[in-house]
Amino acid sequence: MYFRHLREGAAPGTAAGSSEVTRREFLKLTTLAGSGLTLGLVLPGCGPKSASTAAQATGPLVMPFVRIAPDNTVTVICKHLEAGQGVWTGLPAIVAEELDASWEQMRVENAPAQVPLYGNLAFGGKLQATGGSTATANSWQQLRQAGATARAMLVAAAAKQWNVAAAEITVSEGVVAHAGSGRTRTFGELAGSAGRESVPTKVALKDPATFRIVGNEKLPRLDGRAKSTGKQQFAIDVMLPGMMTAVVMRPPRFGGKVSSFDATKARAVPGVVDVVQIPRGVAVVGRDMWSAKQGREALSVSWDETDAEKRGTSELLKEYHAMALGKDAVSVITRGATQAALDHAAHRVEGEFEFPYLAHASMEPLTAVCRLGADKCEIWAGCQFQTIDQGNAAAAVGLRPEQVFINTLAAGGTFGRRANPESDYIAEVASIAKATAGKYPVRLIWTREDDITGGRYRPLNYHRISAAIGEDGKVAYRQRVVGQSIIGDTPFAAMMKNGVDPTAVGGSAPEQYDLDHADVSWSRARAGVPVLWWRSVENTHMAFSKEVVIDELAQVAGRDPVEFRLSLLGRHPRTAGVLKLLAEKAGWDKPFAQKNGRGRGVAVHESFGSVVAQVAEVSVSGDKIRVDRVVCAVDCGIAVTPDVVKAQMQSGIGYGLSAALYGRITLTDGRVDQTNFHQYQVLRINDMPAVVEVYIVPSTSPPSGVGEPGTPPIAPAVANAVRAATGIRLRSLPFDLAAARRAAV
Amino acid sequence: MAITLTVNGETRTLDIDAQMPLLWAIRDHLQLTGTKFGCGMALCGACTVHIDGQATRSCITPVAAVQGRQVTTIEGLATAAGQAVQDAWISLNVPQCGYCQSGQVMSAAALLASNPKPSDADIDSAMAGNICRCATYVRIRSAIHQAGATLSAAAHG
Numbered sequence: 001m002y003f004r005h006l007r008e009g010a011a012p013g014t015a016a017g018s019s020e021v022t023r024r025e026f027l028k029l030t031t032l033a034g035s036g037l038t039l040g041l042v043l044p045g046c047g048p049k050s051a052s053t054a055a056q057a058t059g060p061l062v063m064p065f066v067r068i069a070p071d072n073t074v075t076v077i078c079k080h081l082e083a084g085q086g087v088w089t090g091l092p093a094i095v096a097e098e099l100d101a102s103w104e105q106m107r108v109e110n111a112p113a114q115v116p117l118y119g120n121l122a123f124g125g126k127l128q129a130t131g132g133s134t135a136t137a138n139s140w141q142q143l144r145q146a147g148a149t150a151r152a153m154l155v156a157a158a159a160k161q162w163n164v165a166a167a168e169i170t171v172s173e174g175v176v177a178h179a180g181s182g183r184t185r186t187f188g189e190l191a192g193s194a195g196r197e198s199v200p201t202k203v204a205l206k207d208p209a210t211f212r213i214v215g216n217e218k219l220p221r222l223d224g225r226a227k228s229t230g231k232q233q234f235a236i237d238v239m240l241p242g243m244m245t246a247v248v249m250r251p252p253r254f255g256g257k258v259s260s261f262d263a264t265k266a267r268a269v270p271g272v273v274d275v276v277q278i279p280r281g282v283a284v285v286g287r288d289m290w291s292a293k294q295g296r297e298a299l300s301v302s303w304d305e306t307d308a309e310k311r312g313t314s315e316l317l318k319e320y321h322a323m324a325l326g327k328d329a330v331s332v333i334t335r336g337a338t339q340a341a342l343d344h345a346a347h348r349v350e351g352e353f354e355f356p357y358l359a360h361a362s363m364e365p366l367t368a369v370c371r372l373g374a375d376k377c378e379i380w381a382g383c384q385f386q387t388i389d390q391g392n393a394a395a396a397v398g399l400r401p402e403q404v405f406i407n408t409l410a411a412g413g414t415f416g417r418r419a420n421p422e423s424d425y426i427a428e429v430a431s432i433a434k435a436t437a438g439k440y441p442v443r444l445i446w447t448r449e450d451d452i453t454g455g456r457y458r459p460l461n462y463h464r465i466s467a468a469i470g471e472d473g474k475v476a477y478r479q480r481v482v483g484q485s486i487i488g489d490t491p492f493a494a495m496m497k498n499g500v501d502p503t504a505v506g507g508s509a510p511e512q513y514d515l516d517h518a519d520v521s522w523s524r525a526r527a528g529v530p531v532l533w534w535r536s537v538e539n540t541h542m543a544f545s546k547e548v549v550i551d552e553l554a555q556v557a558g559r560d561p562v563e564f565r566l567s568l569l570g571r572h573p574r575t576a577g578v579l580k581l582l583a584e585k586a587g588w589d590k591p592f593a594q595k596n597g598r599g600r601g602v603a604v605h606e607s608f609g610s611v612v613a614q615v616a617e618v619s620v621s622g623d624k625i626r627v628d629r630v631v632c633a634v635d636c637g638i639a640v641t642p643d644v645v646k647a648q649m650q651s652g653i654g655y656g657l658s659a660a661l662y663g664r665i666t667l668t669d670g671r672v673d674q675t676n677f678h679q680y681q682v683l684r685i686n687d688m689p690a691v692v693e694v695y696i697v698p699s700t701s702p703p704s705g706v707g708e709p710g711t712p713p714i715a716p717a718v719a720n721a722v723r724a725a726t727g728i729r730l731r732s733l734p735f736d737l738a739a740a741r742r743a744a745v
Numbered sequence: 746m747a748i749t750l751t752v753n754g755e756t757r758t759l760d761i762d763a764q765m766p767l768l769w770a771i772r773d774h775l776q777l778t779g780t781k782f783g784c785g786m787a788l789c790g791a792c793t794v795h796i797d798g799q800a801t802r803s804c805i806t807p808v809a810a811v812q813g814r815q816v817t818t819i820e821g822l823a824t825a826a827g828q829a830v831q832d833a834w835i836s837l838n839v840p841q842c843g844y845c846q847s848g849q850v851m852s853a854a855a856l857l858a859s860n861p862k863p864s865d866a867d868i869d870s871a872m873a874g875n876i877c878r879c880a881t882y883v884r885i886r887s888a889i890h891q892a893g894a895t896l897s898a899a900a901h902g
Binding site: 082083084085086220221223224225226227228229230231232233234236237239245270271288289290291294361362363364365410411412413414415445447448449643644647650651653654655657658676677678682683684685686688689690692 | 865
């Protein structure tokens with residue numbers, strides 16, 4: 001797999017790593033890669049400056065995914081966006097393991113936008129993109145192969161220098177040694193000559209039982225220091241000579257367009273240098289952020305709202321409720337005789353569930369920098385869809401994609417927001433550069449208000465569920481989901497099967513439990529509010545209703561929630577395994593003091609190839625819910641960097657809890673009601689559980705996702721805990737215990 | 746107009762609007778980019794700096810208000826508490842995306858300077874103004890305790 005895509009004529013089905021790559025092809029590749037790596041020459045903190053030393057005798061070993069420099073540093077070329085999920089640590093760990101490097105010599109640097117070389121293999125390799133919690137999974141084999149190949153070349157070079165058999169040479173902690181003669185060399189000393197070795201056609205990968213970096217609990221993050229000292233560079237920190245700063249005034253309703261504008265007052269603001277119209281609004285450009293922002297406040301725009309969305313969320317929800325009862329829907333899963341089973345059930349649960357629009361609200365508001373020349377466009381941003389961003393920027397400035405150079409920087413969070421098919425903020429900065437004729441490099445900053453009101457939300461959703469347990473013990477489950485399609489009107493629509501958007505309705509109960517009778521259907525809502533994937537995508541709502549209804553079924557049948565779930569997991573042994581580990585670690589079989597408003601609840605969900613289960617212990621005081629402790633178990637295959645896995649579970653829990661307790665975007669007459677963190681509230685430290693314990697299921701399976709799967713179970717686990725504590729059923733998010741109490745009367 | 750600022754011990758005179766928030770003067774005019782923009786309304790804490798040692802939101806503080814006062818940004822954080830906080834942050838792998846962490850570190854350093862042995866409740870109360878969307882909060886609590894212990898050990902050692 002590793003090099004197969006480099007040779008057009010490679011035979012299909014070639015075994016992993018066994019196709020040949022000549023040195024000449026390597027140099028060609030290196031040159032290509034090098035063109036994007038010039039970032040390191042102009043900006044601080046972006047990697048070694050060794051590109052020009054390639055021709056020297058003591059030069060580096062340069063390969064597509066790893067570069068070993070004479071200074072003994074090993075730099076992993078990262079094709080994925082680091083947005084906090086830890087790829088800058090996990091991907092280097094894979095290479096370091098197979099290379100037998102020491103962790104201290106590892107460095108990391110972002111790859112340029114280039115496919116197929118840096119394509120995401122989980123998406124067919126034709127697209128360079130980070131998403132769907134695939135970064136580690138799709139890189140696992142590729143980077144093991146890369147590390148092992150580089151190691152073999154170092155060994156071959158040493159064998160030649162010492163005139164000994166390669167088999168007699170050992171590598172450990174970045175040192176190549178020959179025990180017989182007592183000779184040693186560092187990687188840096190061998191890099192130049194290793195670079196002249198032919199690339200081996202076949203390399204052996206390590207036995208996972210011998211791993212010492214992969215699976216190491218104590219591995220420090222490679223970006224920990226830079227991010228603790230203010231030195232990590234984000235797009236908002238890029239400072240180019242002569243650079244100006246832009247903000248954009250966008251339509252107050254989604255789908256609105258600029259009708260006309262009067263820039264007289266804006267231009268009079270000191271420091272404002274340009275006011276230009278772009279496809280999505282009017283940009284005010286200033287010498288600094290303050291002048292651009294002041295200029296925008298003085299700008300007057302009239303909008304053409306002919307095609308704008310003018311409905312509010314209450315109107316939309318009213319329509320969704322009607323659609324849930326209507327016939328206009330596509331079938332997602334049909335199994336058994338659901339209606340009959342529901343009609344003759346022994347125990348039955350009915351539920352309606354509402355999920356609001358949610359903004360991602362990453363801490364770094366969307367920012368991108370563009371420098372446009374006559375035949376070249378450079379972009380600096382926390383790019384999540386590098387090659388799509390490249391194409392969209394090219395279209396905005398009228399160049400070909402290969403004339404656009406994407407410099408991916410660390411992103412101050414994304415949670416899916418930066419992965420949008422239109423590359424909205426990147427297309428905007430490119431449009432501003434075009435409209436100002438490339439006179440100066442320009443940096444576009446979205447304010448927090450732009451971010452919260454800017455759309456591309458987790459879709460508003462409504463679920464209607466009837467579920468039952470028959471006299472025969474068999475479960476019937478009927479669910480109608482109503483919501484917008486995320487991919488429907490985008491180039492990703494090809495992912496839809498039989499009219500079903502898997503990013504709208506995946507992960508339903510009959511997919512995840514052994515249910516005999518099931519009927520899941522989807523009514524696609526149409527609204528002008530742009531929607532997008534939001535950390536764990538469809539699982540944010542599908543897991544909630546599933547886990548709440550399953551829990552209520554257990555309750556009405558008088559069964560223990562864990563035991564009842566296990567009884568439905570015969571064909572899902574991995575899920576059962578996670579649930580059992582969780583129950584053990586959470587002390588589920590021990591009595592829980594369910595008094596003084598305390599309760600505990602459980603939820604489990606499989607997403608992105610991983611299974612996560614959580615127990616939440618809560619205290620309810622009045623209408624206030626406090627989560628005291630969360631115990632989490634995860635099966636993500638081999639945990640490459642266990643501490644990062646734990647961090648991602650903690651993070652997913654906090655992100656999901658934020659939505660469960662506070663997250664809600666509403667619209668009135670098509671205008672977004674929330675503008676900043678005082679209205680769009682998010683989880684703060686005082687609401688974070690005092691205890692979050694994470695346990696990883698030992699595994700020898702290849703790694704699967706961790707960035708997203710920690711999010712889905714927390715909200716249903718808390719809802720189930722609140723029901724255990726109070727008897728009140730929380731069916732809608734964010735939780736409103738007072739409203740639920742009123743509804744229960 | 747001419748505004749004179751003392752940032753990290755260095756005094757500079759800038760030709761800027763007196764109402765410009767300190768945040769943008771620091772970032773756009775002094776090129777000290779460790780201090781971050783998050784909300785512009787003192788709601789998230791990403792822009793936290795020290796003014797005469799007090800944790801302050803620079804995004805709503807006009808430059809005119811800090812003339813003649815000592816401004817410290819993450820780049821100039823050199824106190825014992827600051828060092829202990831950063832060491833603890835690194836050793837416990839606190840940061841994820843890292844964007845809010847300058848502000849978190851500045852708030853934590855100010856907390857420890859006045860209260861070297863904070864309880865969880867003290868930490869929650871002092872740090873509630875600093876949002877972290879990666880929800881690194883559990884580790885932030887642990888790191889502040891660890892930094893506090895380091896400071897106590899140094900004081901008694």
